[in-house]
Amino acid sequence: MTRVAIVVFPGSNCEHDAALAMREFGVESSFVFHTATDLDGADAVILPGGFAHGDYLRPGALARFSPVMEPVARLAAEGGAVLGICNGFQVLTEAGLLPGALQKNRGLTFVSEPTTVVVASTRSVLTRGAAPGQELVIPINHFSGAYTCDDDVYHQLVENDQIVLRYRDNPNGSRDDVAGISNVAGNVVGLMPHPERALSALLGSADGRVLLEGFVDALVRA
């Protein structure tokens, strides 16, 4: 049985990396097109990186209205694990499944480099296997990754322990160095860095493993 649905929007380009990562940890996954009205019985969903609908208007603005977002929202409400990576994070904020927004990077620079993130909370489905304060080297690759929210939302994030990862050296102007957040329950997570591209020391870093292994563990035990 399929366990993880990987949503493919027109313009997604990291879906195969996500599928490889799931295979690496022994979990079945299948691609679900953005027009689908169900998730093929999946227990969890990954919204991968890329440029959904060309990022026209704003990243995630059009993807939010894709039919597949309805079953994604249902799964999220039922407590299923939902992971948005990079463009997937942008889609989750536009869809209102995560608070705040991702703005153009400070200085209008496209950033594409390995970056060090610090685990801020281990409550989320992504960070449950990591240690608080643990530093991980994970690649980033984005133009609109500056996390932005108003003061009320920010205080809620802090109070509810929803800030999941912070950059050690802020690369994009994100508020309070935020690299990833979760919803209050911790089952919906969005992050700009790409843990699925950090699975092998030979290819630069294996630090994404602790995150995705934790994510997969959460599914197996669920």
Add this chain to the structure above:
Amino acid sequence: MNYPVVVEVNLRPGIADPEGATIERALPALGFTGVSAVRAGKSFRLLIDAPDEAAALEHARALADRLLSNPVIEVATVRVSPS
């Protein structure tokens, strides 16, 4: 009747505007001095079929808030444009 409507989307005051800031920094280099508080935004032109102007604007308001802008960081204004 079709009403020509302009929707303007701008970043909320207080939200960093890297595009505006970059334009502002570029201006003096081209000899344009004395320009400050540059903010970049978007404008959309639409024809809206509605019974009257108020209905056209209400329709524009709804679609501007739902799709054309992200209310978390942006503010949309709508107006009927003469052209």
